[in-house]
Amino acid sequence: MTGSPLPEPVEGPSGGLRAARxxxxxxxxxxxxxxxxxxxxxxxxxxxxxxxxxxxxxLENIRRLADAADGRVLITxxxxxxxxxxxxxxxxxxxxxxxxxxxxxxxxxxxxxxxxSAHPTLDLPTFGKWGAELERRIGSAPVxxxxxxxxxCVISTALAAADAGARVxxxxxxxxxxxxxxxxxxxxxxxxxxxxxxxxxxxxxxQLLRP
Numbered sequence: 001m002t003g004s005p006l007p008e009p010v011e012g013p014s015g016g017l018r019a020a021r022x023x024x025x026x027x028x029x030x031x032x033x034x035x036x037x038x039x040x041x042x043x044x045x046x047x048x049x050x051x052x053x054x055x056x057x058x059l060e061n062i063r064r065l066a067d068a069a070d071g072r073v074l075i076t077x078x079x080x081x082x083x084x085x086x087x088x089x090x091x092x093x094x095x096x097x098x099x100x101x102x103x104x105x106x107x108x109x110x111x112x113x114x115x116x117s118a119h120p121t122l123d124l125p126t127f128g129k130w131g132a133e134l135e136r137r138i139g140s141a142p143v144x145x146x147x148x149x150x151x152x153c154v155i156s157t158a159l160a161a162a163d164a165g166a167r168v169x170x171x172x173x174x175x176x177x178x179x180x181x182x183x184x185x186x187x188x189x190x191x192x193x194x195x196x197x198x199x200x201x202x203x204x205x206x207q208l209l210r211p
Contacts, residue, residue: 030141032169032208033072034065037129037147037154039113040077042098042106044148044176049097052148054176054183059113061174061202062146066116068209069144073117074137078153079107082125128156130164142167144205146174151182155190162196169198171205 039062042048044055052058066073079102082088092099100106102123109121122134143166147154154175161168170190177183191199 031072032142032144033074033138034069034144036062036075037157038076038078039110039147041108041110044110052176052178055148058174058176064202065144065146065174065205068206071118074119074122075117076122076129079123079125127153128160130157130160145170148176150175150177151186155186158190158197162193169200169205171202172199173201
């Protein structure tokens with residue numbers, strides 16, 4: 001005896017089934033954003049005390065990723081505007097060369113970076129850039145994370161993003177550490193957090209941006 005075909009699932013008054021399908025489809029089809037962490041003179045210029053020797057090579061890969069992202073590129077900046085009554089006061093006491101006005105050229109983007117994104121920079125006084133404002137700008141899209149420095153602001157952003165449920169791919173060769181050793185150490189730590197956080201390279205990230 002042949003049984004009757006199973007009925008199609010019925011949506012409730014709130015359209016829950018449709019909403020669930022729609023959310024699933026959106027999460028699967030969202031195109032990734034390239035987020036470029038803090039490509040500023042203070043972290044990238046050769047004459048800065050914090051300038052990364054790895055940045056010129058990383059910038060070439062950042063450009064490749066930005067070109068493939070079809071406008072989905074967000075650049076962040078770290079600015080020295082934190083409350084000095086907190087531990088940030090101790091921080092700037094330890095690093096007095098960085099204790100300058102936010103409009104000091106030290107905090108400008110390095111030449112050739114501004115044109116990578118048509119969007120306003122996301123300016124924050126914290127190492128990590130993940131938070132409500134970044135989420136508001138890119139929504140629930142996956143993130144290809146790049147920038148400087150791997151062992152400070154990149155890793156701080158990556159771990160917070162993963163904790164918040166974002167899908168993050170760190171393009172290791174599009175990141176620059178304070179030193180090669182610190183770069184490798186930070187990548188090793190971030191490699192402990194799959195599947196939310198994956199450490200990859202530019203070639204693989206390009207496939208995500210141009211499937």
